[in-house]
Amino acid sequence: MANLPERLLSGHRDFITGRYVTERDRFRSLAREGQSPDTMVIACCDSRSAPEVIFDAGPGELFVVRNIANLVPPYQPDGEFHGTSAALEFAVQNLKVQNIVVMGHGRCGGIRAALDPAAPPLSPGDFVGRWMSLVAPIVQTLCGNALVTGSERQTALERICIRCSIANLRTFPCVQELERQGTLSLHGAWFDISSGDLWVLDPQTGDFERPESG
Known part of the structure; x- marks a missing residue:
């Protein structure tokens, strides 16, 4: 063995x-x-951006689901297998979390793959390619601007995908209802691996800002 x-x-x-x-x-x-965590974090699989480490969380404090590029697919009750949607359902309906944080990060490999759709698939199943096709329309728009550099596209897509995932969260009826009632709040954050800085999405402007140290 x-x-x-x-x-x-x-x-x-x-x-x-x-x-x-x-x-x-x-x-x-x-x-x-x-367990009775009050916060769910939807984060990337990247080994450099573990939510429990970034938020200095103890056991039982965060309910975490991680996937490639921290994406949330739209609500789609089609009888297929939906890991992220299942985790979301459990967090909202069973654990009654009060906050959902979609946390992206810099230098994301999934985002890099999305920006290079001509690259050969990693396997015949092309699971990464299929998953990242969720943001294909955004990629087409970004890549259509020749004045934007590759690194600018990378950071832009990392942050846009956070906004996109929050929008997709709101396609789930249970999330819509609880947010309307004021018992569930949605948040976005972007972690800079190099500096350790956390940028937080302003729900009013849609901009990412570094919170003042307190």
Whole structure:
């Protein structure tokens, strides 16, 4: 039987003798009483942008779903398999989260792939290509402007996709209703891997701004 990579095993040893010791009561309470996070984060799979690390969150504080480029597809009850939609349904209907944060990040590989639609698929299934086709109309618009540089397109699409995902969240009837009632709030954020800065979407202007340090 193959063992887990040694890095993971040694990491768990450090966890069980370190953080678990100091947070043992919290873990036991979570096991006994279940989870009740007030925030769901929809983030990218990228290993450099883990929400629990960025927001310094403890166990049980965030309900996180991660996919390529932190996309939310539109509401589509067609009987197919929808992982992100299933996680959203559980967070909203079962956990009763009060906030949903769509968090993108700089240098996103999924966004880079979307901006290069002529690139060969990674496999015959072309799962990444198919997934990123959700934003194909936006890509066509961005790539149609020859005055915009490649790096500008990259950052622009990373941020536009956050707005697009928030718009798609509002196609889900349960999200529409709870937002109307004022019991659910939608947020956007963009994380700069290089600097560690977090840019937050202003719901009034649609611009991304760095919150004042407090």
